[in-house]
Amino acid sequence: MSDPTLLVLASLAEGDKHGYAMMEDIELFAGVRLGPGTLYGAITRLEERGWIGPVKTRDERRQPYRITAAGQEHLAEQLASLNRVVKTGLSRLKQA
Amino acid sequence: MKRVLRFLIYLYPAWWRRRYGRELETLLEDSGSRWRDVWDLFRGAMEMRMQMSRWSFVRIVIVCGIAGLVLSCVGALSMSIPYRYRSTAILKIEPAFDTDALNRVVHAAFTPQALSEIIRQEHLYGEAPIDGSIDRLRRAILIKPAGSNLAQVSFAHENPVQAQRVSQDLIGRIISANVNPSVNPNGLRIEFDAPPGPPKRQFEGKRLSLVGLGLPTGMLFGVVLALILRRRRARTAS
Numbered sequence: 001m002s003d004p005t006l007l008v009l010a011s012l013a014e015g016d017k018h019g020y021a022m023m024e025d026i027e028l029f030a031g032v033r034l035g036p037g038t039l040y041g042a043i044t045r046l047e048e049r050g051w052i053g054p055v056k057t058r059d060e061r062r063q064p065y066r067i068t069a070a071g072q073e074h075l076a077e078q079l080a081s082l083n084r085v086v087k088t089g090l091s092r093l094k095q096a
Numbered sequence: 097m098k099r100v101l102r103f104l105i106y107l108y109p110a111w112w113r114r115r116y117g118r119e120l121e122t123l124l125e126d127s128g129s130r131w132r133d134v135w136d137l138f139r140g141a142m143e144m145r146m147q148m149s150r151w152s153f154v155r156i157v158i159v160c161g162i163a164g165l166v167l168s169c170v171g172a173l174s175m176s177i178p179y180r181y182r183s184t185a186i187l188k189i190e191p192a193f194d195t196d197a198l199n200r201v202v203h204a205a206f207t208p209q210a211l212s213e214i215i216r217q218e219h220l221y222g223e224a225p226i227d228g229s230i231d232r233l234r235r236a237i238l239i240k241p242a243g244s245n246l247a248q249v250s251f252a253h254e255n256p257v258q259a260q261r262v263s264q265d266l267i268g269r270i271i272s273a274n275v276n277p278s279v280n281p282n283g284l285r286i287e288f289d290a291p292p293g294p295p296k297r298q299f300e301g302k303r304l305s306l307v308g309l310g311l312p313t314g315m316l317f318g319v320v321l322a323l324i325l326r327r328r329r330a331r332t333a334s
Binding site: 018019020023035036037038039040041043044060061062063 | 101104112116118119120121122123124126127132133135136137138139140141143144
């Protein structure tokens with residue numbers, strides 16, 4: 001799974017995070033380090049689609065984001081689809 | 097390195113920088129600088145710039161179209177300039193190349209009468225006035241040293257055959273003028289070393305510079321148009 005938008009959604013599914021926290025978390029659970037341009041590109045697209053939103057905070061420099069209900073729904077769909085691919089692939093590998 | 101990364105943030109569109117610029121700067125401070133981030137940020141900035149509104153897309157199309165039009169017009173114009181051919185002969189000067197002495201000989205050989213005769217004989221510049229044609233002919237003649245006792249005499253014209261013929265004529269006139277003792281009191285000997293060779297096409301600096309001019313002209317036009325459209329948009333929005 002290397003789609004940055006999915007990685008960001010998966011990271012925010014655990015809880016609100018700012019940019020650097022997301023970067024660290026994604027590197028930890030997916031082994032992928034998103035570059036700053038890639039990460040903020042994904043954040044921009046996700047916010048435009050209404051799948052994530054900014055959380056009110058006093059620290060304007062470290063803006064946390066939260067996954068929205070629509071974002072959760074989209075993530076669930078995508079993960080289910082991925083899950084089917086993973087299951088199919090694994091079963092076919094066993095048969096081979 | 098940090099400066100480079102900060103500079104790259106300025107490549108993002110203004111609306112994006114207003115919204116995310118500060119956050120991204122903080123992220124860069126927190127995560128440390130890596131060279132691979134330079135490309136990542138550059139690519140991100142370009143992607144953001146590609147997310148255009150309908151207006152800006154139209155604007156870019158218009159700007160590019162006009163720039164292309166200007167370029168092609170300039171290109172077409174430059175192609176209409178005829179090529180010029182230069183025929184060169186070498187003169188041997190004994191005992192040695194002497195600029196002053198050669199200038200005296202050339203001055204005596206290339207009188208306005210002599211040059212107008214060449215112009216008429218060869219129909220060099222069509223129906224153009226003779227005074228202007230003489231100046232043009234003088235500008236097309238090039239005399240320069242080619243060694244300690246050699247001088248290069250050349251003439252350039254759009255017709256290669258005429259270029260060679262006129263070059264031959266000019267050389268003959270120099271040699272004839274040199275025979276006159278009042279012109280050549282020091283007894284300078286001038287003779288052919290090599291007759292006018294086959295004319296060579298000249299480097300078309302003018303042609304290239306015209307094509308080169310097309311790009312900045314088109315871009316300038318584009319910038320002006322973009323500014324006008326931006327102002328109009330701002331007025332409409334307010």
